[in-house]
Amino acid sequence: MTEAKSGQSKTDAAAARAAKKAAEEAEEERVAKELRLRRSSQLEHSQAAVEKLEGELRATRKTAKRCETLANHSEGFYEETNKLSKGKTLVEATTLFVDQTNDIIRDAKDIVKSDVYLDRIKEFVPAGNNPVYPDVLVTVRTVRQSLGRCKTDLRGQEKRLIGTLCRARTVVGALECFLSDEENAEYAIKETVETFVEGDVDDSCFVSDAQGSAECFDFEELDAQTLEEFLSIEEENYDAENEDEDGELSIDKALQDLGEKSEEEE
Amino acid sequence: MSAADPNAPFIRNISQYDVDFVIPRIGVDVAVGIDPFLLYKSRDPEYRNLHATLISAFNSGIEAIRQGKRSEAGRLFDFPEVSAIGLGYTRGSKRGSGVGTYLSGLIIETLVGSPSLQERGIRHVEEMQLVSAGIGPDRISDIAANVLKRFLIQYTQRQCAIWKLPVKSGVPINHIYDSSSQDWEDSYEDLPVSPVDGSAILLVPRRLVRVLPWINYDDFIHTEFKAYLAAKRNLVKPFRRDSSSGVGSQTDAKSQAKQDVVTVTRGDIGLVERYVRSREQQAVDARPAIHYIDEDACKEAELLKDKLSGIAPGRESAAEFQQLVLEILNYLFTPELTDGKPEVRTLDGTERRDILFTNESDESFWDYVRTEHSGIIVMFEVKNTDDLDLAAINQTATYLGDRVGRLGVIVTRRAPSKSVLRKILSVWNDSAPNRKVILTLTDDQLRELLDIRCRDKSPTKWMQKHYREFRTTVQ
Numbered sequence: 001m002t003e004a005k006s007g008q009s010k011t012d013a014a015a016a017r018a019a020k021k022a023a024e025e026a027e028e029e030r031v032a033k034e035l036r037l038r039r040s041s042q043l044e045h046s047q048a049a050v051e052k053l054e055g056e057l058r059a060t061r062k063t064a065k066r067c068e069t070l071a072n073h074s075e076g077f078y079e080e081t082n083k084l085s086k087g088k089t090l091v092e093a094t095t096l097f098v099d100q101t102n103d104i105i106r107d108a109k110d111i112v113k114s115d116v117y118l119d120r121i122k123e124f125v126p127a128g129n130n131p132v133y134p135d136v137l138v139t140v141r142t143v144r145q146s147l148g149r150c151k152t153d154l155r156g157q158e159k160r161l162i163g164t165l166c167r168a169r170t171v172v173g174a175l176e177c178f179l180s181d182e183e184n185a186e187y188a189i190k191e192t193v194e195t196f197v198e199g200d201v202d203d204s205c206f207v208s209d210a211q212g213s214a215e216c217f218d219f220e221e222l223d224a225q226t227l228e229e230f231l232s233i234e235e236e237n238y239d240a241e242n243e244d245e246d247g248e249l250s251i252d253k254a255l256q257d258l259g260e261k262s263e264e265e266e
Numbered sequence: 267m268s269a270a271d272p273n274a275p276f277i278r279n280i281s282q283y284d285v286d287f288v289i290p291r292i293g294v295d296v297a298v299g300i301d302p303f304l305l306y307k308s309r310d311p312e313y314r315n316l317h318a319t320l321i322s323a324f325n326s327g328i329e330a331i332r333q334g335k336r337s338e339a340g341r342l343f344d345f346p347e348v349s350a351i352g353l354g355y356t357r358g359s360k361r362g363s364g365v366g367t368y369l370s371g372l373i374i375e376t377l378v379g380s381p382s383l384q385e386r387g388i389r390h391v392e393e394m395q396l397v398s399a400g401i402g403p404d405r406i407s408d409i410a411a412n413v414l415k416r417f418l419i420q421y422t423q424r425q426c427a428i429w430k431l432p433v434k435s436g437v438p439i440n441h442i443y444d445s446s447s448q449d450w451e452d453s454y455e456d457l458p459v460s461p462v463d464g465s466a467i468l469l470v471p472r473r474l475v476r477v478l479p480w481i482n483y484d485d486f487i488h489t490e491f492k493a494y495l496a497a498k499r500n501l502v503k504p505f506r507r508d509s510s511s512g513v514g515s516q517t518d519a520k521s522q523a524k525q526d527v528v529t530v531t532r533g534d535i536g537l538v539e540r541y542v543r544s545r546e547q548q549a550v551d552a553r554p555a556i557h558y559i560d561e562d563a564c565k566e567a568e569l570l571k572d573k574l575s576g577i578a579p580g581r582e583s584a585a586e587f588q589q590l591v592l593e594i595l596n597y598l599f600t601p602e603l604t605d606g607k608p609e610v611r612t613l614d615g616t617e618r619r620d621i622l623f624t625n626e627s628d629e630s631f632w633d634y635v636r637t638e639h640s641g642i643i644v645m646f647e648v649k650n651t652d653d654l655d656l657a658a659i660n661q662t663a664t665y666l667g668d669r670v671g672r673l674g675v676i677v678t679r680r681a682p683s684k685s686v687l688r689k690i691l692s693v694w695n696d697s698a699p700n701r702k703v704i705l706t707l708t709d710d711q712l713r714e715l716l717d718i719r720c721r722d723k724s725p726t727k728w729m730q731k732h733y734r735e736f737r738t739t740v741q
Binding site for chain 2: 122123125126127128129
């Protein structure tokens with residue numbers, strides 16, 4: 001009797017354990033499923049961000065190229081005007097000079113945004129009398145200065161975008177790694193993530209594991225904030241390293257601009 | 267009346283600066299003449315047609331000579347002096363010698379003696395100075411006045427209406443050329459009359475008068491003929507001998523020299539042709555005379571400023587303001603802008619008053635306006651209000667176009683509000699590709715312009731700057 005009772009209670013306990021285990025497994029499975037869903041969503045967002053950043057980088061490089069070309073053209077134009085206008089201070093420039101100057105001003109305004117000094121420059125309106133050569137020279141000089149400033153800004157913007165893009169690609173790589181069927185993929189070890197990323201990964205996205213034996217992607221940090229925040233925090237860090245002496249650069253603004261431009265493109 | 271100053275102007279209460287025509291003097295001629303070349307170079311099709319009529323009339327006479335119809339030529343070349351215009355070079359009198367029958371005969375004789383001229387015809391009546399010893403600048407003016415008399419009558423009547431000058435009905439006026447019948451006719455017209463002898467007075471546009479015609483004998487001698495003499499040294503001797511012989515008066519010598527010159531030109535009409543072509547190429551420099559205006563420009567500017575201050579804004583004074591604006595614009599821009607015509611029309615129950623000027627200028631800015639804003643008319647809309655509204659801008663924008671060009675100036679009393687300025691900019695933006703420009707002129711700006719003119723500076727330069735400011739604002 002006692003043996004029978006004892007056997008019964010063992011069976012119940014085993015069933016309870018099994019049930020508990022099953023419940024735990026079900027819970028784990030649910031959590032894992034939720035996590036995969038979340039990672040999938042994060043991946044989707046990250047891929048979109050990468051696409052947007054790549055577009056922005058292409059646009060910036062294109063603008064930089066245009067700026068470079070115009071700066072080169074205006075330099076030649078300025079030098080030639082300077083030579084030809086020697087001793088002609090009060091002589092009206094020819095229509096060709098005026099037309100080309102106006103083209104330079106117009107093109108520069110198209111490239112350079114938010115430069116107060118360039119904003120003050122207006123195309124010449126001959127209205128019967130072309131401007132004199134010194135006026136043409138001073139104007140082209142101002143435009144060239146503005147193009148110079150623009151070139152520097154674009155270079156900085158390009159660097160920032162490359163950094164952000166690298167980080168965004170690392171996030172995509174880590175998420176793809178996580179969602180892959182590979183063993184221990186959920187830890188997204190740096191070496192494994194690298195196989196998912198074309199080019200370099202961003203080291204700052206990884207943290208050492210508890211044993212200090214491997215560097216894993218910092219999903220905790222990623223989960224703690226939105227993707228934009230995750231990228232922008234690092235932008236700020238990146239920016240602090242590359243900040244100009246006057247400390248004027250603002251990544252938040254750069255990203256904001258990026259978002260606005262993307263919206264415009266859409 | 268007999269004690270009156272012969273130099274006194276026929277119209278006393280208007281300044282010569284403020285009107286489009288030459289104000290005749292009571293007892294003497296104004297020492298300028300009509301220069302047909304100014305008709306030739308005009309941008310106004312009406313004026314160019316008048317030049318064509320003049321040439322056609324003269325060439326008809328030449329054709330008659332070629333066909334041996336001397337009496338027919340005599341009838342066509344009948345150019346008595348037109349004393350009604352009050353222009354000429356006779357000192358102390360209003361009666362010059364006129365071409366008359368004697369000179370009619372001289373013209374015929376000249377043409378008969380020059381088969382090459384008969385063959386070529388003339389491009390400008392001024393050429394007659396170069397081939398006939400008896401024809402000088404005054405005769406050219408007389409010839410033009412005779413052929414253009416119908417136009418001068420109509421112009422005088424129009425100016426009398428604008429300036430409210432008294433006219434007499436049925437004033438006899440003779441020898442008016444009718445281009446369709448190629449004949450002279452007499453008529454009775456409503457015209458102003460001389461207070462001295464009651465004869466008709468014809469007003470001549472300021473833009474048509476010069477001291478010497480652009481194509482003239484003296485210039486010919488110093489340019490084309492001098493070069494000719496240098497090339498043909500054998501002709502230099504007799505020419506020099508005649509002009510420095512010391513026998514008889516200097517006038518006789520000069521007259522003999524001209525006789526020699528015309529002998530050459532009649533034989534070699536190519537000389538005349540080359541000279542005329544070169545003058546045509548220099549047409550931009552052929553400007554109307556203004557030296558005969560002997561009034562004080564600054565005094566007139568002050569007077570106009572006082573008048574401006576004396577007119578209150580509002581509909582009641584609209585007509586008075588419009589008239590004053592016409593005077594001011596004439597003062598500022600004649601002879602660049604000419605023949606200002608005030609117009610009154612009603613649009614949507616609102617009275618519109620504007621002044622249309624013909625842009626005859628060779629100044630670079632007005633030339634630019636003519637080309638850029640498609641038209642030889644510049645419209646000034648006159649708004650006697652302190653508070654220019656959007657409706658006024660809309661009206662002006664609607665009115666600008668092919669007929670009056672695409673540059674309009676609103677003359678108003680005070681600087682327009684920001685919303686009006688925005689509207690003006692939107693007119694520019696919305697009118698691409700044929701952009702419409704509306705500028706504004708306020709009392710203060712008119713005063714500034716009057717001061718500029720008083721200092722003998724160019725109001726046109728100010729307008730150019732004003733225009734540029736607008737164009738850079740819209741960039």
